Amino acid sequence: MHGYRGGTGQIPALAGLTGLVLITGVAFYGLIGFSGQVADPATLRDPYFYGILWFSLKQAALSAGLAVLFGYPVARALYYLPGLWFRRAFLALCLLCFVLPTLVLITGLVLLLGHSGRLSPLLGPDWNLYGLQGILLAHVFLNLPFVVRALYLQLLQIPDTAWRLALLLKLPALTRWQLVEWPMVRGRLLVLAGFVFVLCFNSFAVVLALGGGPQATTLELAIYQALKYDFNLPEALTLAWVQFTIAGTLFALLGRLGGGSWLVLEQGGSQVPVPGRWGGLWHGGVYLLCALFLLLPLLVLLPVLAHIPASLRLLPLLQALWNSLLLALACAVPATLLAWLVLWPQRLAQLQGRHRRRQLLEWLSTHALTAPAMVLSVGWYVFALPRLRLEHWGPVLVVLLNLALTLPFAVQQLRPRLLQFDAQYAPLCAGLKLAWQERLTLEWRWLGGSLRAAFALALLLAMGDVAVFALFGDKDWTTLPWLIYRYASTYRMQEAALASLLLLGVCGLLVWVLDRERAHA
Amino acid sequence: MLEVSQVRIAREDWALDYDFQLESGAILTLQGRSGAGKTTLLMLLAGFETPDRGDIRWQGRSLLPLAVAQRPVSMLFQDHNLFEHVSVWRNLGLGMGRQRTAAWEQALRDGAEALGIETLLARMPATLSGGQRQRVALLRTLLRPEPLVLLDEPFAELDPQTHALAGQWVRDTARAAGKTVLLVTHHAQDVALGDRNQVLGD
Numbered sequence: 089m090h091g092y093r094g095g096t097g098q099i100p101a102l103a104g105l106t107g108l109v110l111i112t113g114v115a116f117y118g119l120i121g122f123s124g125q126v127a128d129p130a131t132l133r134d135p136y137f138y139g140i141l142w143f144s145l146k147q148a149a150l151s152a153g154l155a156v157l158f159g160y161p162v163a164r165a166l167y168y169l170p171g172l173w174f175r176r177a178f179l180a181l182c183l184l185c186f187v188l189p190t191l192v193l194i195t196g197l198v199l200l201l202g203h204s205g206r207l208s209p210l211l212g213p214d215w216n217l218y219g220l221q222g223i224l225l226a227h228v229f230l231n232l233p234f235v236v237r238a239l240y241l242q243l244l245q246i247p248d249t250a251w252r253l254a255l256l257l258k259l260p261a262l263t264r265w266q267l268v269e270w271p272m273v274r275g276r277l278l279v280l281a282g283f284v285f286v287l288c289f290n291s292f293a294v295v296l297a298l299g300g301g302p303q304a305t306t307l308e309l310a311i312y313q314a315l316k317y318d319f320n321l322p323e324a325l326t327l328a329w330v331q332f333t334i335a336g337t338l339f340a341l342l343g344r345l346g347g348g349s350w351l352v353l354e355q356g357g358s359q360v361p362v363p364g365r366w367g368g369l370w371h372g373g374v375y376l377l378c379a380l381f382l383l384l385p386l387l388v389l390l391p392v393l394a395h396i397p398a399s400l401r402l403l404p405l406l407q408a409l410w411n412s413l414l415l416a417l418a419c420a421v422p423a424t425l426l427a428w429l430v431l432w433p434q435r436l437a438q439l440q441g442r443h444r445r446r447q448l449l450e451w452l453s454t455h456a457l458t459a460p461a462m463v464l465s466v467g468w469y470v471f472a473l474p475r476l477r478l479e480h481w482g483p484v485l486v487v488l489l490n491l492a493l494t495l496p497f498a499v500q501q502l503r504p505r506l507l508q509f510d511a512q513y514a515p516l517c518a519g520l521k522l523a524w525q526e527r528l529t530l531e532w533r534w535l536g537g538s539l540r541a542a543f544a545l546a547l548l549l550a551m552g553d554v555a556v557f558a559l560f561g562d563k564d565w566t567t568l569p570w571l572i573y574r575y576a577s578t579y580r581m582q583e584a585a586l587a588s589l590l591l592l593g594v595c596g597l598l599v600w601v602l603d604r605e606r607a608h609a
Numbered sequence: 610m611l612e613v614s615q616v617r618i619a620r621e622d623w624a625l626d627y628d629f630q631l632e633s634g635a636i637l638t639l640q641g642r643s644g645a646g647k648t649t650l651l652m653l654l655a656g657f658e659t660p661d662r663g664d665i666r667w668q669g670r671s672l673l674p675l676a677v678a679q680r681p682v683s684m685l686f687q688d689h690n691l692f693e694h695v696s697v698w699r700n701l702g703l704g705m706g707r708q709r710t711a712a713w714e715q716a717l718r719d720g721a722e723a724l725g726i727e728t729l730l731a732r733m734p735a736t737l738s739g740g741q742r743q744r745v746a747l748l749r750t751l752l753r754p755e756p757l758v759l760l761d762e763p764f765a766e767l768d769p770q771t772h773a774l775a776g777q778w779v780r781d782t783a784r785a786a787g788k789t790v791l792l793v794t795h796h797a798q799d800v801a802l803g804d805r806n807q808v809l810g811d
Contacts, residue, residue, distance in 0.1 A: 092676075092677070512689045513689060513692060515655075515657055515677075515684075515686060515689075516686065516689060516690060516692070518656075518657070518676075518677035518678055519655060519677060519682070519683070519684045519686075520703050520704030520753075521678045521704045522703060522704045523704075523706055526703060526704065526706075530692055530694075530695065530703075533694050533695065534692070534694050536694075
């Protein structure tokens with residue numbers, strides 16, 4: 089159909105898109121070196137560079153491999169045992185763990201497995217949480233839930249007719265797996281491993297807290313150290329370019345293979361074969377172990393409530409929480425509105441059958457995903473340093489960059505629902521000659537839960553930011569994740585645990601809203 | 610007068626040609642086998658499809674440069690005529706703007722009574738049967754101010770008794786308001802509703 093025309097409604101949408109491109113554009117302006125600072129290729133000949141590059145790739149590959157290896161059996165358990173206890177709560181926990189501010193987990197891991205951790209005596213005298221093993225543990229904790237959800241949803245795509253036929257033909261379990269299950273998941277496994285690899289390659293807070301030193305430094309951390317400790321701008325720029333080239337290329341490749349959906353609703357799976365006694369025990373055991381693995385680092389924070397130190401000052405905690413909420417709100421409100429706005433020209437292009445234009449607009453609205461937070465921040469840092477007083481403009485830049493980084497997620501939340509609206513109602517809307525206010529009311533009522541879910545997701549992601557704040561933050565006004573880092577790095581674990589609990593509570597509430605609104609969408 | 614002159618629409622593996630005129634205030638019934646181009650003709654008139662050549666004129670003015678929202682057309686689709694997330698009453702008033710007068714509201718209530726849906730106005734579309742939804746959409750399509758009415762299989766989900774009732778209501782309402790109607794149907798009995806019948810694809 090080609091009868092749809094844009095009109096003036098396109099102008100704010102295209103202005104929003106231009107603003108978004110400007111945010112990344114300015115970052116690259118800074119990265120390219122127009123601000124007087126240029127990358128130093130000599131860095132690439134330094135053995136130190138190869139050391140951190142190798143470690144970055146190694147930890148990301150191992151994290152991705154382990155997350156997929158352990159995630160697959162858990163997804164199978166959820167699929168084959170639909171009657172599992174607390175299944176819905178477990179899926180919500182998976183969602184919480186994936187979007188959990190990293191420093192909450194770090195505090196939990198340190199209390200559990202650190203030098204005086206509750207479980208450390210069981211792991212022998214050689215155990216050390218800091219270094220590769222700690223980084224892997226944290227990365228698996230953060231990404232395993234994503235793999236579980238995505239694979240579980242993939243398994244739900246198996247048509248009931250395939251299972252019916254397999255059962256009628258009395259196929260043994262192994263043949264059923266080869267014929268029905270494996271073809272459905274094998275392609276997804278590779279894509280998921282790739283996504284987790286990129287996430288871990290770009291991970292900052294985990295390596296900042298559990299890594300460090302020549303043996304356990306990644307590119308992200310090295311960029312931060314070059315900027316904040318050595319003030320070596322050319323080295324930071326070189327490393328940022330390497331980071332962007334690798335992460336951007338991988339992300340573009342993965343984008344072509346198709347994204348991993350992990351936030352859609354459950355459906356299907358009514359004809360799944362019931363596992364035998366041993367199969368049931370295996371699935372139940374795997375489920376229980378995974379639940380323990382995810383719950384322990386969070387539950388270990390709870391006892392701190394019983395021993396709140398008398399010296400604890402609540403004011404900094406509440407001030408940091410207030411700052412976090414304020415920054416996150418300032419980012420999530422425009423991110424949600426902008427996501428809705430920038431989808432407008434994409435939807436029009438879809439209706440007009442202009443697929444290349446739609447793909448280009450789609451890429452433009454989510455292109456910030458290809459640039460790691462640290463790379464964007466470094467670009468802006470170099471750009472802003474000679475032009476702005478960072479201690480004054482810091483909060484604005486934190487909001488701006490987080491807006492660019494969370495917007496793609498809000499876009500992904502709203503896009504399917506809006507495309508569904510158009511598929512069903514675009515001819516009707518055009519035929520009824522609706523006034524724009526009427527159209528807006530109808531559309532926002534239709535979006536309902538999706539809009540609130542997009543907002544909650546943007547809020548969650550912005551609340552957990554560490555990478556952007558690390559560059560533009562100020563010791564006089566700190567966010568809750570950064571306060572946790574400061575407490576943990578000075579071994580004030582009681583305070584760190586209490587701050588983590590507070591942040592966990594807020595995030596848990598947001599995940600509950602997100603989960604509920606998605607169900608109502 | 611509606612003039613469809615030498616209109617051709619072609620896609621990869623098919624092409625359709627139309628050439629006819631229809632006097633203002635007349636009712637044209639359209640018949641033909643599936644794929645003969647009945648719905649495509651209505652989509653061309655409404656502006657959802659663009660012809661490769663030819664012209665479509667209404668009262669001497671070409672409709673082709675006009676966007677869907679600018680055309681003097683009210684259309685009933687085969688499906689998705691109601692927004693599922695707002696009430697029937699709200700659906701009926703959509704797009705009426707300032708024309709939502711007391712007279713229009715009275716006409717709406719009279720029409721609802723004639724079509725047997727007067728008790729459904731406060732309900733949500735999801736709670737209605739297929740036939741009830743079709744009558745709600747029919748009511749809105751006929752009572753809109755546009756002079757050219759396009760109905761794509763408007764009685765497909767109605768039982769024989771309601772079908773006859775709705776058919777008569779469409780004819781009477783269109784006549785009273787002087788509307789020009791193109792009505793796609795698979796039922797031979799609907800031919801009697803129109804002033805002319807055209808079988809496409811012959």
